[in-house]
Each structure stands twice: as C-alpha cells, then as structure tokens.
Amino acid sequence: MISDSDSDSLGAPASPGHAEAEGRRRMPVSSTTVHAQAIKARAAELGFDACGIALVSTEVDDGFDAWLDAGFHADMNWITRTRDLRQQVGLKLPGAQSVVVVARNYWSPRPEAPPGTGQVSCYAWGRDYHRALIKPLRQLAGFLDGLEPGAQSYASIDSGPVRERTWAARAGIGWVGKHSLIIHPELGSWIFLGTVLSTVALAPDSPMKNGCGECRTCMDACPTGAIVAPRTVDSRQCIAYHSIENKGDIPDAVGDRMNSQVFGCDICQQACPWNRTPHVTDCADFLPRPNVANPPLDKLLDGDTAWFEATFNGTPVRRAGLEGTRRNAAIVKAGRMDNAAGRGYEQTAVSE
Ligand code: B12
Ligand code: SF4
Numbered sequence: 001m002i003s004d005s006d007s008d009s010l011g012a013p014a015s016p017g018h019a020e021a022e023g024r025r026r027m028p029v030s031s032t033t034v035h036a037q038a039i040k041a042r043a044a045e046l047g048f049d050a051c052g053i054a055l056v057s058t059e060v061d062d063g064f065d066a067w068l069d070a071g072f073h074a075d076m077n078w079i080t081r082t083r084d085l086r087q088q089v090g091l092k093l094p095g096a097q098s099v100v101v102v103a104r105n106y107w108s109p110r111p112e113a114p115p116g117t118g119q120v121s122c123y124a125w126g127r128d129y130h131r132a133l134i135k136p137l138r139q140l141a142g143f144l145d146g147l148e149p150g151a152q153s154y155a156s157i158d159s160g161p162v163r164e165r166t167w168a169a170r171a172g173i174g175w176v177g178k179h180s181l182i183i184h185p186e187l188g189s190w191i192f193l194g195t196v197l198s199t200v201a202l203a204p205d206s207p208m209k210n211g212c213g214e215c216r217t218c219m220d221a222c223p224t225g226a227i228v229a230p231r232t233v234d235s236r237q238c239i240a241y242h243s244i245e246n247k248g249d250i251p252d253a254v255g256d257r258m259n260s261q262v263f264g265c266d267i268c269q270q271a272c273p274w275n276r277t278p279h280v281t282d283c284a285d286f287l288p289r290p291n292v293a294n295p296p297l298d299k300l301l302d303g304d305t306a307w308f309e310a311t312f313n314g315t316p317v318r319r320a321g322l323e324g325t326r327r328n329a330a331i332v333k334a335g336r337m338d339n340a341a342g343r344g345y346e347q348t349a350v351s352e
C-alpha cells in the first residue's frame with residue numbers, strides 16, 4: 001500500500017525553471033489522489049482511451065425508476081429483476097467506495113456496401129466487446145485490489161447490473177447526450193464503457209459540462225421518434241432494441257423505418273455533430289470482419305447455421321442469432337435494399 005508519506009514523493013513535480021519553487025515545501029498529496037493517478041496510468045497501459053472516477057456515496061435519482069415505470073425497457077425484464085442492484089452498487093459490492101469507469105473507442109469507417117446488403121451497427125463489426133475488454137478490465141481490478149490489504153472489486157462490461165452511462169457521466173468521461181449515450185469530447189460517442197466497483201477510496205473526477213446546447217439533431221434524425229425526451233429512449237420504439245433484443249415480431253411502425261439496418265442502429269450517433277470527425281480505433285479486435293458490416297441479404301435469408309456461425313461467430317451479432325437476423329433481413333428486403341440508413345451523415349476520420 002502506498003502511504004500518505006510515500007505519496008508526497010509521487011505528487012506533481014514543481015514546474016521546471018522556477019527557481020523560487022525550489023526549496024519551497026511541496027503540498028502533500030493524499031493517498032486517494034495518488035491511487036487515482038496510478039489507476040489512470042494503469043488503465044492507459046491496458047489500452048483504455050479514457051478513465052475517470054466517481055464516488056459511490058453520492059448516488060442520486062437520475063430518472064432510472066421513472067424510465068422503468070414508464071415501460072421504456074420493453075421486455076428487457078433482466079433490467080427490472082436487478083433494479084435494486086442497479087440503483088445501489090453497494091448491494092453488489094458491500095463497502096464499495098469508488099466506481100472506476102473506462103472507455104474504449106471502437107469506431108472505424110464503414111466498408112463500402114455492395115448492392116443487396118444490409119447494415120450492421122459499427123459496434124458489432126469485430127470481436128464481441130464483452131470478451132475483448134473483460135480481460136484488461138479484470139487486470140485493472142486486480143491492480144486496484146493491490147492498492148490496499150483486503151480491498152475488493154467487481155468488474156463488468158455491459159452485462160453487469162451497473163448503470164455505466166450514469167457512472168461515466170459522474171466520473172467525467174463525457175456527458176449524457178440527448179440520444180442518451182455518453183459523448184467523450186474527443187472520441188464522440190463511439191466508445192464502449194466498462195466499470196470497476198472498488199472498496200478503495202479514490203479521489204473523484206468532476207462531471208463534464210453538457211455539450212449538447214440547443215442542438216436536437218439526433219432527436220430529429222431518429223426515424224421512429226424513439227428519443228421521446230432529451231436523454232430518454234423508449235426501447236419499444238427503438239430499432240436497436242427490436243433488431244437486437246426483441247425475440248418476437250417487430251411492429252410495423254418500427255419495421256417500416258428500419259431501412260437497411262439488420263442489426264442495431266447507428267443513426268442517432270451518425271447524426272451527432274460530436275461524431276463528425278471520429279478517430280479510428282487502435283484495437284484490431286474491433287475492425288470489421290469480412291461480410292459483417294454489410295452482410296448480403298440473400299445469405300441472411302437463405303444461409304444455414306454453418307454460414308451464420310462462420311460469418312458472425314465471436315461478434316455481437318450472435319446475440320440476435322440466425323433467427324433474429326433472418327427476421328430483420330426479411331423486413332429490410334421487403335422495404336428498401338439500397339443500404340442507405342444514415343446516408344448524409346458520413347464521417348471523416350481525423351488523421352492521427
Ligand atoms: C438496456 C441497454 C440498451 C437498450 C436501452 C437503451 C437506453 N437508452 O437505455 C437498447 C437495446 C435500446 C440499447 C441500444 C443501444 N445501446 Co445499449 N445498453 C443498455 C444497457 C445494458 C443498460 C442501459 C440502461 O440501464 N438504461 C436505462 C437508463 C434509463 O439508465 P442509464 O443507463 O443509467 O442512463 C440514463 C441516466 O444516466 C440518465 N440521466 C443522467 N442524467 C440525467 C439527467 C436528466 C435530466 C435525464 C432525463 C436523464 C439523466 O440518462 C441516461 C440515459 O437515459 C447499457 C449497459 C449498462 N450496463 O449500463 C448498454 C449501453 C448503454 N449501450 C450501448 C450501446 C453502444 C448501444 C447502441 C449504440 C447499440 C447500437 N448501435 O445499436 C444502442 C443505442 C441506442 C440509444 N440511443 O440508446 C453502450 C453505450 C456507450 C455510450 N457511448 O454511451 C452501453 C453503455 C454498453 C457499453 N458497455 O458500452 N441499449
Ligand atoms: S438507435 Fe436508432 S431508433 Fe434507437 S434512438 Fe437511435 S436513431 Fe432512434
């Protein structure tokens with residue numbers, strides 16, 4: 001464990017060239033600050049693009065209960081089953097004091113779409129992010145556990161009962177955009193989030209100023225009107241929900257507006273000005289695998305399980321399965337086949 005007296009030697013160095021600073025006693029830096037700095041350095045080493053920290057002690061009501069009570073979760077009953085855990089991380093990890101949030105950029109340009117293909121959302125073009133990111137996240141959790149004797153942690157990505165966007169906003173990773181996703185000021189919203197709950201006390205970061213202003217482009221661009229209020233998505237109207245999570249029939253009001261999207265939906269993100277100049281991910285796992293970004297509709301309709309597995313194995317598309325993806329492809333084929341969803345909102349990568 002790094003003690004307070006050790007931490008002084010790890011504090012911010014005096015500015016070079018300032019003679020008067022030499023000999024002046026440096027301010028002691030608390031162990032919570034030293035630990036926080038060490039965790040951020042470790043997160044960067046592990047490949048995460050951003051890392052922030054929030055205090056557990058200040059959990060607040062940010063509309064989660066109201067969202068569930070309005071039925072906006074559709075039939076995702078796994079959210080209601082874990083409602084209490086999602087409201088109080090201390091129930092998941094007794095003694096939790098801090099939430100460390102990490103973000104990883106996944107964006108790359110969409111490969112050219114041949115005629116007769118559908119669109120898969122950018123987040124699903126490569127290796128499943130749950131698998132790709134859990135190992136480095138657990139390494140970060142192990143690092144946290146090593147900071148204090150008896151320290152405990154809980155690491156999760158997406159599937160754990162932790163409300164990642166709420167914590168990301170409080171940990172200063174970015175702000176909750178009107179499309180309800182976290183926007184990082186440089187990376188935009190094309191980021192995966194992961195969290196580590198920890199019993200170690202850490203110096204928190206401050207929330208970021210919301211950068212949406214008067215803009216409402218995502219709300220106007222959403223083809224189904226699923227963004228019913230700023231930061232509030234009604235899953236029952238959302239193409240992402242129906243094409244990924246819904247196991248039954250897709251209502252016409254949504255199906256008629258799916259355009260070419262056979263898995264997920266990126267339209268509100270493509271429309272957002274903060275996503276106009278995204279960075280290409282440096283994680284090779286997330287780059288598009290052959291035929292995944294724009295799968296041929298005929299193959300989705302006629303291909304067998306062996307073809308589906310060969311194409312989508314290890315990617316998030318497996319969540320919908322052959323049956324769900326085939327249902328989506330049939331809707332897309334019956335409508336428009338020009339692979340046009342999101343057209344007009346093309347992004348140009350920044351040169352690195
Ligand atoms: C359920 C779920 C969905 C559902 C519901 C989406 C939703 N908007 O809630 C569906 C299936 C529709 C979905 C779709 C997508 N999802 Co999703 N999803 C989740 C999951 C598992 C839980 C989210 C949840 O609890 N929602 C309930 C809301 C009410 O609670 P919340 O998350 O705490 O966030 C709210 C509060 O913070 C609140 N808030 C905070 N301050 C304030 C202030 C005010 C005034 C108000 C009103 C609200 C407010 O606003 C937030 C949004 O409502 C998370 C992972 C996780 N464990 O958190 C991923 C997650 C949110 N999804 C993610 C992604 C990538 C997507 C898609 C882009 C995938 C795609 N391309 O198709 C779409 C985007 C659709 C959209 N615009 O939301 C990422 C988002 C990353 C990011 N940059 O923010 C996450 C974090 C997964 C991850 N680990 O990376 N998803
Ligand atoms: S993911 Fe698509 S359908 Fe859902 S809110 Fe965004 S634009 Fe609307």
Ligand code: SF4
Binds near residue numbers: 211217272273
């Ligand atoms: S499109 Fe505009 S309102 Fe929507 S998230 Fe982006 S900046 Fe905010």
